[in-house]
Amino acid sequence: MKKIISNIFIFFLVSTAIAQVDRSKLPEPGPAPEIRFGEAESFTLDNGLKVFLIQNKKLPRVTYTLILDRDPILEGEKSGMLGFVGNMMTAGTKNRSKDEFNEEVDFIGAQISGSSTSLSGSTLTKHQEKVMELMADVLYNPSFPEEELVKLKTQTKSGLAIAKNDPNSISSILTSKLVYGDNHPYGEVETEGTVDNVTVEDIRSYYETYFKPNIAYLAIVGDMDLSTAKDLVEKNFARWERAEVPSQSFEKPQAPEKNIVALVDRSASQQSVIEVTYPLDNFLTSEDYLQSRILGYVLGGGFAGRLLQNLREDKGWTYGASANFGSDDLIARFYAGSSIRGSATDSAINEIIYEIRNLKENGVKEDELKGAKSALSGSFGRSLESPSTIANFAINMERYDLPADYYSTYLQRLNDLTVDQVNASAKKLLKPDNMYITIVGNGSEIQDGLMAFGEVKRFTNAGDPERQIAMDSEITADQVIEDYIKAIGGAEKVRTIKSSKMESVAEIPGVKLNINYVYDENVQAFSNKIMAMGNVAIHTLIMNGKATVTAGGQTQELTDEQFEAAKMNMFIFPELHYEELGYSITLEGINDIEGQNAYKVIVSNPTGAKQINYYAVDSGLKIKSESTDAGEIFYSEYQDVEGIQYPMMSTLKSPMIPVPLEAKVEKLEFNASVSEEDLK
Template structure:
């Protein structure tokens, strides 16, 4: 009985205690402790190289990371040469060609990377001396081989071409040009012309001018002690000659005098890529950095952010809406972004501005702030488990003249941020009155609804201001069938097309320095075979015998749906447009003409029996097909345009075929040129057999 009385008393006491706690409020966080940052050693060579050593013997590996600190460089009409120079540094030395260099690296299980301001090498700590020797050779003796330069230059140009239709790549290019201006190093845009202007001497001059030890930091991380590390650095880098490095100053970019709505017109777009932002002055170490991290986490730092909850979960305008910012010694930025459907572009911008107003005008609540602090604190704590983090902290402290306790008091300063601090930095760094609103999308669908947000200007994909696109109208009496019939006549007419019994058509394209070969074979009336290979490896094989189809990806058989089969019976004609006109199950619709490269193009929408849609564009003067676009579902469920552009035609047996085209390769594209095109040749009919 006594035990029961004691238990009852405890229950009553606990009930009283619980009743005294207000569960509707977040508990007040306790004081944040100082963080213990792992110890590191540092020394400086006579040539000015600053070295930081972070010993960690948990794993028998070591890494050497050199960072070269220079002012940003305005590259002018040779934009892109600094990046190419950085890659060239790792293409061989005066003592070892590239093959020898990387053979030695791989033999000891190492890894080597270079860029315009860094050299990184890592491997097993037993090979520390060899790793340091190879790294020093790369740092001091790059050979700048001309063949590697030509290859890198070609790859850079191919990369530009591949991304010319990618809305994300377009947004990144144009956004920086708008925010910083093209006379600022952060606003420069690489173009085919600027890349063509680059010479090998430009790359050599960059290295000889800026790659100096007295502006460099070397972080050594891993299973190595201070004295061994110091001995290796002195042995291999003490003779690296220091030199005077030029400094550069630039005018600080300013926001537009009034809100700017910048549109990059993409006729095939069914979505608008939105970016809303402004430049900010926020150097590393500024007291506002941590409150701004918290503000950004609350506003748009992931799926818990206000932007995400509003635009995705509440309004269903997008699959994701986010914000971010940068801290930089020169100039940084604040940006918010989302991909939204054309029809809700203006509504999405309204919601962005609403959320900006909300976080600027009203203090955040304690729950949001508490959750943001927990998230950032957790990320910071987890990062300390990596010795590379300690190296980064050490170098940042030296580079940006941070206080010695900047990182050890990080959590304490983070925890001290108040709702007033969050509101203050929101007001300071979100310029809602003079924003730059960038829309990469279809102007005809969105422009008229965007005038309420500010002055509308149009830009090309390189960030140059251009005239507004011309809005064309179809001539009276024009029909979709007439457009297709005119196209058939323009390429040679039905009679000439009927004379072609078979066709062999081989195209090649280059992507990331690799050659892709696309071989197409056709036999009347609608048999076809297509193979796609890269560097001798078969990627895709598709065969249609007129009734049945087989499809293989890298040798693995893929399912073929009934819809695919029915569509193939129509699409596999030599000129599918003839079948589109004849087949009653195919729907044709004439849409508004579009401006393509400054010319009017008639637009025909084709709906296949399966319900799949494609859009075809025909030059209003020549009748030739200049473009076609279909749409695929992206990784987040968004609709991604896949466009083929027809750039050049050649006549074969009285029929014109497009021998130079731009083909889609995922989000990127590549230019495909015809290697072989032959009609009415000896052809093995067994190639069209479906197994």
């Protein structure tokens, strides 16, 4: 079922053309552009609001950016709350409903948005007063509608469900927890439970505590003079009342004393997501900040980066690889990584560590320094095209006490860097022996190779240490399958089932799906139709020794390899037929599947393709299966149907679909009469 449901989404994918470029040589770096931008004029209201005006009369537009300068906050059991604040504040006010507010904004072609630390707006100059009035209404009178929070929670939880099966999301969660720890704002992770804990009162309390003018900066960029700016700001923000805001402090994370290898076993993965990372002090005011920009570019800055040249151009293990030195006034982190072909996982890690160590010990070359300077200068110049960049510059200089010429001399200071200066910073910033090496991949295939880098610690897809579950050494894969057959009704009863008709319903956003299955093991035939809005979107048919998929009026016959993988779909209970199909089964221990202990059984077909099934230790029932092409399917709500225990709910989680797809069985009939018409 999982493969078939996935095919409907594959069918709607659209191909994109790839431009052909000459990659035989790197382009010659051009001279760094000369950057000029206006200096900010500033004033401060009596309530402490600091205002900066950067005049730009090239276009009749104005952008407002309000920033709160507060310490990071540990959300704890309410993790996820901060992500709701901006949407809740702009979801209507006491004076305007959400629809009325949006209509007023849209009518003048403006934009207004918010977050837990900002409120911004942009508009044509002729509407500058109206937009500031609307922003002030949001600031003073947010209504925080309950129905908006319910919607935001639903959207967030759908995203979290998908993230559980996305290797990049899993990797991000794992590295955050390792580098920063659970008790640090940068390390805590939101879950369905913490999201459910958030209330409107939590959001209102946050707003009332932290949205204060004495920790706020307002930057205005555009076609406006200082006199007008003062009048508008005084009119709209002078009555904003100041108050003390709580401060926070956190223990500073440290790099590990030695390399730590952390693995999340994702058995369906053909690729491994690799990250090497550690915390470091690095920010705008750091003495090695500009050097870190150079080092990050040389190591992993696009096509010219050493990692990409090594892992892709030389080895052919990946499509991309990157590295960078983060920047944060609290704590930053170093990152290098790639998605690598599974069989090359340990080799790729070895090469990544080699490149980091080589850069630390031998430094950059003159031509690399020249290329990095040119690329970074160009990027800096292009960033000035955005009004928000200029606004952030003005705020940063005040917020972090930067020199008045910090940004105007940025390019000069960058171009003045020497090889010796950059290489001295490399020796301080790079820590090839003090890193977290994280991998999300097929543990059974890669774990042995990872031991070369140290003890391998296993984690769940939520970034928590994997529970070590002891297993009876006498339990075999055959015994697990036998117990499963017994749990659903016993071999004698199950073997009497030779045909079946099943109707299920599912829903993707805005579309109801009807999913019909017909099995006839007497002639080894199978049919699956997925219908949307009354039409057959996709039909999979196995009959007369071949398999076809029909979609959009076009029928395609599966290859021999695809047919071999599809054979399992012919059978109502595939476990009964592993031996006759030539499949091998391996028991790989006990895993924690969302709180249930389950035997992990790897099923391999004659072509080498694998499916992993999980059977609950206590009940023997199958609770999950996963494969590379389909993602994960969870089985639940077992019910007695004609003496057989059958899962009436299956939930598909796959990166190919935007939300988990829950299919509910509405009708199920065993040993049904099946005609050729039923199949076709």
